Amino acid sequence: MESQKIISFIRETFKQKEGFIPLHVPYFRGNEKKYVLDTIDSTFVSSVGAYVTRFEEMMKNITGAKYAIATVNGTTALHLALILAGVKNGTEVITQPLTFVATANAIVHAGGMPVFVDVDIDTLGLSPTALRQFLLEHTERDENGKCINKTSKRRIAACVPMHTFGFPAKIAEIAEICNEYGIPLVEDAAESLGSYTNGRHTGTFGLLGTFSFNGNKTVTCGGGGVIVTNDDSIGHKAKHISTTAKVQHSWEFYHDDIGYNYRLPNLNAALACAQLEELNHILTNKKELAALYKGFFRDSAIKFVDEPQATSANFWLNTIVFPDHESQQDFLRESNGHQVMTRPIWKLMSSLPMYQYCEKDSLTNSKWLEERVVNIPSSVRPKSK
Numbered sequence: 001m002e003s004q005k006i007i008s009f010i011r012e013t014f015k016q017k018e019g020f021i022p023l024h025v026p027y028f029r030g031n032e033k034k035y036v037l038d039t040i041d042s043t044f045v046s047s048v049g050a051y052v053t054r055f056e057e058m059m060k061n062i063t064g065a066k067y068a069i070a071t072v073n074g075t076t077a078l079h080l081a082l083i084l085a086g087v088k089n090g091t092e093v094i095t096q097p098l099t100f101v102a103t104a105n106a107i108v109h110a111g112g113m114p115v116f117v118d119v120d121i122d123t124l125g126l127s128p129t130a131l132r133q134f135l136l137e138h139t140e141r142d143e144n145g146k147c148i149n150k151t152s153k154r155r156i157a158a159c160v161p162m163h164t165f166g167f168p169a170k171i172a173e174i175a176e177i178c179n180e181y182g183i184p185l186v187e188d189a190a191e192s193l194g195s196y197t198n199g200r201h202t203g204t205f206g207l208l209g210t211f212s213f214n215g216n217k218t219v220t221c222g223g224g225g226v227i228v229t230n231d232d233s234i235g236h237k238a239k240h241i242s243t244t245a246k247v248q249h250s251w252e253f254y255h256d257d258i259g260y261n262y263r264l265p266n267l268n269a270a271l272a273c274a275q276l277e278e279l280n281h282i283l284t285n286k287k288e289l290a291a292l293y294k295g296f297f298r299d300s301a302i303k304f305v306d307e308p309q310a311t312s313a314n315f316w317l318n319t320i321v322f323p324d325h326e327s328q329q330d331f332l333r334e335s336n337g338h339q340v341m342t343r344p345i346w347k348l349m350s351s352l353p354m355y356q357y358c359e360k361d362s363l364t365n366s367k368w369l370e371e372r373v374v375n376i377p378s379s380v381r382p383k384s385k
């Protein structure tokens with residue numbers, strides 16, 4: 001199928017004959033202004049305020065997690081989650097090479113070294129088969145039952161799968177393997193708010209999960225992140241260290257740990273609450289768009305990425321897979337040249353200068369996808385209601 005046909009279909013679908021069509025923009029039609037103005041009128045714009053608590057309550061309801069802790073962005077949420085899982089200097093963390101750079105950065109911020117293991121072609125997320133094979137071939141247990149990399153002698157302190165573009169990875173299988181090997185599972189669910197596997201929300205299959213509310217995500221609060229967990233001790237500690245580890249007292253300053261100033265301001269939380277009120281509406285709207293794309297690509301050599309089996313995806317970014325690298329590049333050139341914004345999937349983390357020396361497996365599927373995957377415009381299409 002020639003690029004021009006796809007571009008015309010995108011323009012038709014967004015009812016925009018000319019001008020720029022972005023990849024993904026925020027959608028505000030509810031209480032956003034009202035709640036943000038409320039924080040200004042009340043002077044509670046900073047890290048103390050009712051909207052932060054309300055946002056956390058809403059995230060508990062949506063994900064079903066026992067604890068939800070709001071932070072300033074998804075990167076800091078992941079950074080803290082990794083520390084709480086036990087990542088420190090001299091440990092390793094298994095993740096996928098096909099992810100946004102923040103995943104690998106947060107691992108290093110926590111003191112860990114990323115180890116890149118391949119993804120599955122159908123989910124675009126960490127492959128349980130590749131994970132099992134890596135662990136079988138490269139790790140052993142020490143006297144305390146900890147999983148140790150046989151070559152580097154470092155402890156594997158966590159495994160961080162990522163639900164790419166909102167498509168759930170094979171998370172139940174990954175959780176089972178992590179359990180078997182005694183490796184804490186931390187899900188980078190930054191892109192998968194509203195995505196489920198067997199009715200269970202992504203981010204809640206392991207010890208910890210993290211979300212992002214950056215401007216380009218499914219819903220946004222300018223910048224924001226959330227940590228979720230069902231573990232009581234970790235839940236309390238997450239809140240404590242994200243708020244400078246200050247011990248509650250009416251007037252005294254006493255801090256009992258090296259804390260972080262990662263608490264989300266009330267100003268952002270207000271926007272988050274208004275956005276989450278619209279979440280179901282947004283998800284439905286995005287599913288309708290995905291269904292249109294799916295129909296369009298049905299008989300094409302270009303494959304539309306659909307929800308993996310037994311999952312419900314949020315279709316944050318609609319995704320197509322070209323038959324080869326040349327057709328991917330042609331389409332990127334044509335579409336962006338005609339003001340229809342499209343983007344290739346990320347360059348593999350293992351090819352970036354700061355991560356090129358990290359341990360990795362063959363990454364066969366990751367390399368295959370890197371050459372073929374493109375995201376196409378996926379914003380909510382406003383409707384009169």
Ligand SMILES: *Cc1c(COP(=O)(O)O)cnc(C)c1O
Pocket residue numbers: 073074075076099100102103162188190191212213214223224225
């Ligand atoms: C967006 C994103 C993050 C980081 O979120 P920020 O809020 O931008 O810090 C982390 N991981 C993945 C996979 C993301 O897409």
